[in-house]
Amino acid sequence: xxxxxxxxxxxxxxxxxxxxxxxxxxxxxxxxxxxxxxxxxxxxxxxxxxxxxxxxxxxxxxxxxxxxxxxxxxxxxxxxxxxxxxxxxxxxxxxxxxxxxxxxxxxxxxxxxxxxxxxxxxxxxxxxxxxxxxxxxxxxxxxxxxxxxxxxxxxxxxxxxxxxxxxxxxxxxxxxxxxxxxxxxxxxxxxxxxxxxxxxxxxxxxxxxxxxxxxxxxxxxxxxxxxxxxxxxxxxxxxxxxxxxxxxxxxxxxxxxxxxxxxxxxxxxxxxxxxxxxxxxxxxxxxxxxxxxxxxxxxxxxxxxxxxxxxxxxxxxxxxxxxxxxxxxxxxxxxxxxxxxxxxxxxxxxxxxxxxxxxxxxxxxxxxxxxxxxxxxxxxxxxxxxxxxxxxxxxxxxxxxxxxxxxxxxxxxxxxxxxxxxxxxxxxxxxxxxxxxxxxxxxxxxxxxxxxxxxxxxxxxxxxxxxxxxxxxxxxxxxxxxxxxxxxxxxxxxxxxxxxx
Numbered sequence: 001x002x003x004x005x006x007x008x009x010x011x012x013x014x015x016x017x018x019x020x021x022x023x024x025x026x027x028x029x030x031x032x033x034x035x036x037x038x039x040x041x042x043x044x045x046x047x048x049x050x051x052x053x054x055x056x057x058x059x060x061x062x063x064x065x066x067x068x069x070x071x072x073x074x075x076x077x078x079x080x081x082x083x084x085x086x087x088x089x090x091x092x093x094x095x096x097x098x099x100x101x102x103x104x105x106x107x108x109x110x111x112x113x114x115x116x117x118x119x120x121x122x123x124x125x126x127x128x129x130x131x132x133x134x135x136x137x138x139x140x141x142x143x144x145x146x147x148x149x150x151x152x153x154x155x156x157x158x159x160x161x162x163x164x165x166x167x168x169x170x171x172x173x174x175x176x177x178x179x180x181x182x183x184x185x186x187x188x189x190x191x192x193x194x195x196x197x198x199x200x201x202x203x204x205x206x207x208x209x210x211x212x213x214x215x216x217x218x219x220x221x222x223x224x225x226x227x228x229x230x231x232x233x234x235x236x237x238x239x240x241x242x243x244x245x246x247x248x249x250x251x252x253x254x255x256x257x258x259x260x261x262x263x264x265x266x267x268x269x270x271x272x273x274x275x276x277x278x279x280x281x282x283x284x285x286x287x288x289x290x291x292x293x294x295x296x297x298x299x300x301x302x303x304x305x306x307x308x309x310x311x312x313x314x315x316x317x318x319x320x321x322x323x324x325x326x327x328x329x330x331x332x333x334x335x336x337x338x339x340x341x342x343x344x345x346x347x348x349x350x351x352x353x354x355x356x357x358x359x360x361x362x363x364x365x366x367x368x369x370x371x372x373x374x375x376x377x378x379x380x381x382x383x384x385x386x387x388x389x390x391x392x393x394x395x396x397x398x399x400x401x402x403x404x405x406x407x408x409x410x411x412x413x414x415x416x417x418x419x420x421x422x423x424x425x426x427x428x429x430x431x432x433x434x435x436x437x438x439x440x441x442x443x444x445x446x447x448x449x450x451x452x453x454x455x456x457x458x459x460x461x462x463x464x465x466x467x468x469x470x471x472x473x474x475x476x477x478x479x480x481x482x483x484x485x486x487x488x489x490x491x492x493x494x495x496x497x498x499x500x501x
Contacts, residue, residue, distance in 0.1 A: 002043050003027050004479065006465065009048030013455040014055040014440035018433050024053060026461040029478040029493075034457055044481075046474060048465055055440040055455050056085025056462035056475060057417050060447055061215075061246055061277045061397035065089035065096050065141065066110035067333075069402050075136035077488040078402035078414040083464035083472040085482075086444070086452055086497070090142030091246055091399075092217040093186030097126035098143070098175055100151030110287065110374075110401075112335055124178035131496040136482055138462070140449065140497035142215055143175045145185040145203070146192050155300040159196055165203075172206045179498025181447050182213030184246070187228070190289070190297040190304070193219060200235055208241035212499065213447055215244040222254050229261040236272040244446065245276035247399045249284065250384035258384050262391055269393060275446060277397035278388050280420040282380040285332055285399075285410045289371045291362065293320045301371065308366050321359035324377075331365070332374035332408060339369055343408035347375075376410055389420065389438075390429040395446065396420050396439045418470040448499055460495075 004026040011022040011034070023037035033040070059079065064070050064087060079087060089095065096104065099121050104113040120126045123141065130139060148171055152164055160168065172183060183203060186192050204214045214235065218228035229245065236243040245265075250258035268274050289297060289304055296307050296317070307313055329347040334340050342350065342365075351361035365373075388394055398416035403409055411419065417439055424435045444453025451459045461479040466472050475483035480493025 004044045004046065004461075004476070004481070005037060005040055005042035006046045006048050006053055006463065007037065007040075009051060009053035009465065011455060012052060012054045012433055012436040014436055014453055016433055016437040016441070018431075019052075022053070024455060024463065026463075026476065026479050029461055031455060031457055031459050031461050034455060046465065051468065051473060052466040053455065054083070054436050054464045054466065055453050056464050056477065057083050057439045058086045058443040058449060058453050059084045059398050060088040060244065060395060060443045061091050061399045062087040062089055063091070063110060063399065063401035066094055067401040067403060068111040068113070068116055069404075070130065070135065070139065071116050071133070073402050073404065074133055074492060075488060075490065076402040076494070077136065078400070078409070079137050080475050080477075080483045080488045081414050081472065081486070082398075082417045083466060083475055084137060084398070084417065085462035085464070085475060085477045086138040086140075086449060088140050088142065088181060088447060090144050090180070091184050091215055093144045093146035093184055093189065093192050095141055095144035095147045095184070097121070097123045097141070098148065098171055100148065104147070122178060123175040123180050127179060127496050127498065134492035135494035135496070136488070136492050137477060137494040138452070138497050139494060140179075140181045140447070140499065142182045142184040142213070143172060143180045145183065145195070146189065148172075149195075150191055155191070155302065157191065157194055157298070157300075160199060165199060168203060169206050172203060173210070176207075176210040176212055176499070179500065180212070181449075181497075181499045182215060182242075183207045184215040184217070186217040187219040188217055188221065188290075190300055193297075197231060197234070201239055204235050204241040205239045208239045211242065211448070213244055214241040215246050217246045218248075222251055223257075225251075225254055225257050226260055226264070229264060233264060233268055233272065233274065236268065236274050242273040242446070243275070244395070245274070247397070248276040248278055248388065250381045250388060252379050252381045255381040255384040258381075258388070262388060265393055266391070275393045275395050276388075276391075277395045277399070278385070279397060279399050279412045279416050280385070280389060280423050281410070281412055281416070282378060282382050282385060283410065284377045284379055285374055285412065286377055288366060288369065288373045288375055291321075291324070291375060293317070305370055308363065308371070314363070317363055318359040321362050324362065325358050328378045329362070330376040332376045332410060333403060334369060335372040336369060339373070340407065386423075386427055386429055389424065394438060395443050396435075397443070418466070418472065421470040449497060
């Protein structure tokens with residue numbers, strides 16, 4: 001049986017314990033020995049002298065399913081390059097299963113489902129297809145609230161009937177029985193913003209009964225952030241569900257409110273299982289339509305497109321867009337290849353090219369692209385972000401996706417974890433062993449991802465070897481050497497994960 005010896009490294013085992021000198025012996029897909037292995041022989045030896053050995057990072061908030069790159073980039077090289085070995089999809093209310101019909105309306109703000117063959121309905125069928133296709137990292141999924149709700153109602157915005165809610169609960173139960181790790185909502189998006197609290201409580205109670213995670217993208221991230229967070233806390237307290245608040249990045253104009261949110265989450269720690277995830281950058285990546293005013297986001301993408309194309313609301317829109325005039329906005333991922341020449345350009349540069357002002361340029365871009373793209377927006381308060389990352393209930397997650405080579409990417413897609421360690425060390429936010437724990441065993445334990453997140457005998461050999469500047473040198477996924485000398489290998493050794501109990 002093939003063995004790999006990673007010798008003489010500085011080991012952070014993921015538990016929160018201080019670093020120690022140690023070697024790690026891998027046999028096939030498992031770690032079989034950890035410690036002083038100076039006399040150990042192996043088929044392959046990796047010299048880790050002077051560098052860090054850690055568990056592979058467990059990224060619980062990712063978008064590769066939303067962008068469909070699970071199919072177009074099965075290697076998931078952007079994750080490997082930053083030391084990630086396990087990703088969780090199905091976040092923010094949108095998952096690729098279960099489907100009530102062969103359509104994926106809930107992900108159209110990110111990717112184009114017409115580019116893939118949708119030949120599954122259930123979570124079990126979806127995971128089976130991924131297992132046959134193979135992946136470069138381990139993958140598990142949540143169940144998206146909007147995926148099921150839009151499968152039931154289409155673009156209709158109304159409350160569910162009691163019968164529909166009972167059907168929804170049965171679909172959730174089936175998905176959990178087939179291996180889904182939890183249930184997610186995207187309450188700030190147009191189709192979910194009006195979802196009543198009782199509906200969320202009813203469905204979160206199903207997740208609680210199966211001991212699954214409830215992950216929520218809050219209803220508001222600006223002036224209503226405290227009320228939105230208190231809603232999530234209420235759901236956690238009344239149902240007992242294991243709750244994750246997704247990408248809780250403090251906005252510049254509302255940083256004091258976020259401090260109050262962090263305090264509220266701290267107060268719940270004794271009686272509720274609530275965490276939040278955060279990434280270490282001061283720039284947001286938002287679907288283009290999220291820059292529209294709330295009053296125009298009602299009715300779904302077709303209605304929004306009709307509104308911006310018709311010109312009926314142009315004067316109100318241009319006035320509204322003035323709020324972004326002093327912010328840097330960069331054109332990010334464009335769905336339509338014919339607009340990819342714009343990626344990486346600022347709205348200011350686009351405005352100069354169009355010989356117009358910034359508000360007019362933003363509206364023109366929306367019309368040209370039909371709202372199908374992502375914009376990067378510098379609006380996160382750096383000091384509050386540092387305090388968020390150091391919060392004892394914070395988990396580090398990229399909120400990113402592995403995207404095509406050569407495209408313009410937010411650094412969260414391929415460099416979130418090294419940036420977190422570098423920022424934490426430079427600003428002395430926490431001990432390095434605590435930082436490692438926030439990226440490894442804490443998310444693995446939160447999501448009940450078995451035998452991952454620690455460098456421990458009997459655990460799967462998901463390992464990251466990092467240089468002293470936190471650049472990943474080597475990554476092993478289930479014992480497969482997936483990143484070698486910082487270069488992704490053409491190796492699909494990832495596992496499709498199921499939550500079985």
